[in-house]
Amino acid sequence: MWERYRANALSFQHRPPYDHTTRSLLGHFYMLRTNATVPKDTFGAISTYLAATAERGCTMRFWIYFKGTNNGELVVGYRYAIGDTIIPLLITDYQSCSTNATVCSWQRINVLIDSVLTQPTEIIIGARTGADRDAIMALDDITFTPQCVKFNGTIPTRPPTEPTTPYTGTPTTSTTTTTTPYTGTPTTSTTTTTTPTTTTSYRECAQYICYNNGICKPSPTEVGKPICECQPGYTGAQCETKEPQKKSHLGGILGGIFGALAVIALIIVGYIFVLPKIRAARSGEASALLRESLPIGPITNPAYSETAASSDA
Structure with missing residues (x-):
């Protein structure tokens, strides 16, 4: 496909004005074929293999030129075995120029991939065609930072294990894309065969994105329509929404x-220390009142007569 x-x-109306590398008409680029013979939602991919690494910062960089009012969709993802569902990676924002735009340019895409390189990994750049038969989808200058390590072996192949639902209608043409790793620029080989269309979970999921490590599975109620099984903490049709954390009332x-x-x-401390002081204060106040009620001067006996005492003497 690429x-x-x-x-x-x-022709000028069916390509970028120049390649990105040399910025001339003599340079080369990858382009996804879009014309009346290619069905809508046809998926094509180019890939390479990277080895597991503990070093941080491995980043894939490439340039795209997308032009079309109803253009296709860019998909960047990874998988650990051929035949597995492609898991999407977060990519920088990009824009597709409208069909009648007079100015359109190459755009750079950066994809940080070090967190997924826990084992030999296939890194995939794919695109799915849209409704616009004259759309332009081009790719150029794929590079990796020095932290990335190329894997020269082969990753395992995992055939689909889920049952298929046969389709008895008119046979149609299906396109499959396989990749061949080597040390140069990634290339693809394309094989086109005419067979009766068979709906499989892999084919459905290869064109359906589940975000945040969601798992794509066939719908149990609708044939040919995949669904996403979200990881804990995520929700949405494609696991795109993070659930809010529940507040704890423990605090x-x-x-x-x-x-x-x-x-x-505080009540116990008050009872032990404050109450005796209050009682002592009340006792002191009572003593003061008693002292204030006594007359100032000598205490005399009213029944005692000073005169009588003198005469007796």
Whole structure:
């Protein structure tokens, strides 16, 4: 599906104005064929193999030229075995120029991939055709940062294990794309066969994206329509929404318990230390009142007569 072209080998309205490498008509680029013979939603891919690495910062970089009002979709993903579902990777934003745009340019895409390189991995750049038969989808200058390590072996092949649902209608043409790794620029080989159309879970899921490591599976109720099984903490038709974390009331409960204990402790402390002081203060006030009620001067006995005492003497 991705085919290598020289810029001046195509008519101007069906190609980028120049390649990105040399910015001339003599340079080459990859382009996805879009014409009346290619069905809508046809998926094509180019890939390479990277080895597992613990070094951080491995990034894939490439340039795209997308032009078309109803253009196709760019898909960048990975898998650990041929035949597995392609797991999408987060890519930088890109825009497709409208069909009648007079100015359109190459755009750079950066994809950080070090977190998925836990074992030999196939890194895939794919595209799915849209409704626009005159759309332009071109690719050029695929590079990797020095932290990436090329894998020269082969990754395992895992055939589909789920049953297929045969289709008894008119036979149609289906296109399959396989990749051949080597040390140069990634290339693809394309094989086209005419067979009765058979719906398989892999073919459905290869064109359906499940985000945040969601798992694509066939729908149990609708034939030919895949669904996403989301990882814990994510929701949505394609696992694109992160669920809000549930608030815990443990902090409020513990705060109430410790607050009640603090009040009880204050009451006990008050009973032990403050109450005796209050009693002592009240006793002091009573003594003061008693002293204030006594007359100032000597205490005399009213029944005692000073005169009588003198005469007796």
